[in-house]
Amino acid sequence: MNLDDYPLISDWVTVEDGRIVLRSGKVDIGQRISTALALIAAEELCLDPSGIAIAPVSTDDSPDEGITSGSNSVEQSGRAIRAAAATLRRLAITAAASREGGDPSDWRLEQDGLRGPGQNDPVPLTKIAATLDLDVPVERDVTPIARDGAPPRGRMRGIEALVDGSFVFLHDIEEPRMWHARVVRPPHLVAKLVCLDDDVVRDLQAQGFRVIEDGRFVAVAGPGEWPVIRAAEKLGRAAEWGTGDGIDDGDIFALLTTGNAHRLKIVDGRPMPEAEIPAPLDVIHAEARYERPFTMHGALAPSAALAEWDGTKLRILTHSQGIFPLRNAIAESFGLEPVHVSLTHVPGSGCYGHNGADDAAMEAALIARHLPGRPILLKWTREDEHGWEPYGPPQAVEIAATLGAGERISAISVNSIGGTFRGRPRPGPDRAGPAKLIANWMREGGTAPQPPKPNMNEQGGLHRNIDPIYAIGDRRLVKNLVSDLPLRTSALRCLGAAANVFAIESFIDERCRSSGQDPFAFRKAQILDERAIEVLDVLEEAAGPCREGRGIAYAQYKNSMARVGVAVDLDVTDEADVRLHRIVLVADAGRVADLDGLEAQLEGGALQGASWALEEAVTWDRDGVTSRDWESYPVLRFENVPEFDITIIDRPESPALGAGEAASGPVVAAIANAICDATGLRLRRLPMTGEAIRGAALRA
């Protein structure tokens, strides 16, 4: 846990120039974690959040909190900051009492400072705090400040600068002597560089560009972004690639079978490496298979990084979600000591998981190593990002059930089958970190890719939310990791939970429909968790009178985090296109840290889920990925954005729970269920495009 490694108040909270400064290892990727952390500290310290500063996240002086992922930031960093701030509050009150007199229990912290018995002039908190020794341990059992009333609703930090264009993204950075760079890429991962036309290279070098050729890694750098883009186009035409047999373009879903996979029994969300794979059910009354294709993160900004090599040290600015593991992987790639590699997080666009950010950082570093003393700003192109980011893996979920009275499930088996979500450059044996960075696959003497290893963490990877939330005595759960897929994959928002929740909540809906039961009543009869039942009750009320084209779904993220119930109202047009009308969403995410941020995360997660449900699938052929822009990889646009009706159940007495990924899976399932409600057609493969619905209608 983060407080074990960083136990002091000063690891998290300091006072500098009369301001409270927060330090966190979690990076802001548009999920507003910095707004939430400031609100948490502001609540504990009775301060205005706008007066609280947040230190940049850097490998030099931030707590190492691993990767910003899994909706863990509010729970992990938020908990540490709340405890550190609450300890600081207690120490400040004790110090004020001992200096000014009175018993600490008679002192109160208010908006304008600390106030003791019979005292008119409050003592500003920061004034007292500045005199305290903060290199003392955070008290883990300190009581968080009580809340009476509505949860805080923060204004997003930085939004004023976003609307007037002054917000600085990594892509906007300029430094003295800085050059731009672009990479020239092969048509696909297995292509070999046959030759690079010397005349073109000489010509470009004569014009002041530098061409970097290192194995199959080819890049160009120079002053000015537009000239470098033009130079990269010329260099691209000068590269001849041997494409060999190309990449396998067979049916991806035919590869996703239990016979093709490394299998692991799952019990209580954990893989059991020693356990025998459970036998199939003796009696199967219902079974179905649900599928999801390769999907991309599709960041709006192509990945970028700035790197400078001074002959001894590498300095990198990156929008990676995991600057500490990436620092170690880059250091190992170049045989450098980690202390000689410094990474600082600078905002990029939203990433939704492991996109091209880490690869861009490594590539910028590689180019910078060829051009010592010069800051290099590398940007990927749109085509790079679409074609080379590590995709979310395809997944198939096979469910079978034995049914009892009233169609209730008495035994269930779930096989979740798919590719790896574990493509991040985490350090490990056999150069595991370097082996995850594509520049190392390309450059001379680099590190080849390695076969994926199953994620053994509780609720990790493919088995996230494989365990149905319903009270079913006999559950036979297996994760099935398939290697050797034709495209590279890694962590995408929700990991396996999106497909597992889509499958389980579709399967439940199918049982309701085949037995003519109400989807709320059917679920509630099989759920023991009272907070889940409350979510469903509130959802039923909020959704209002029945209409045709409504589907519902419920899940608790990782079976332990935010609970989300969703009702989707939609219409299916005569052309079989889905028009979303309304998403009614009810969430219980424990104690709310930032109500506005929580709602924004739920809306964003819901709309990404809707985009996966209706639009997104990576396509490719033997010659490479064919989803290379926003036309060949359509995503949800404004025209299909529904109305939102969100209810948050605040639980001030319970720990705060992350919610950035909690809504997507339920929304995918609710859309599938609503399409079935509208058309009678059950779609079990994403995306549920007009074409897919027309195909299902023809087969029906």
Place this chain on the structure above:
Amino acid sequence: MGLKLNINGAEREVRADPDTPLLFVLREELKLKGAKLGCGLEQCGACHVLADGVSVPSCVAPAGSFEGKKIVTVEGLSENEIGRRVQEAFVKAGAAQCGYCTAGLVIGATALLTEMPHPDREAAKAALNPHLCRCGAHPRVLKAVEMAARR
């Protein structure tokens, strides 16, 4: 060569080749970095600017083709009454997550409200459809447009 552009109310003489897409002239030569490079294909809306009040992409069209037009970037928007209202409404509605699409959307919303002071939701969606947002800030953007129109 030399190229004369009217940007945010000022006549600017720029050195760039007239074939250079406007976006790169704005960002590199004039250091106006509010408009973003998202695709370079006129598909995502992140680079939109106003040209004679119309919201247009700047990532492909050559700077030379903007001669004689009044260009307004997000940096110059607060000079415009509607633009300022849109910016305030975006802040109030919290209409951004990562914010990479925001500058383009603020431009798009300003053009819409200039053309149509009281758009209904469907008209707002249609007008903003060229703009991609991957974080899912759409509902707040639509709310911001409504707030700006009401005032």
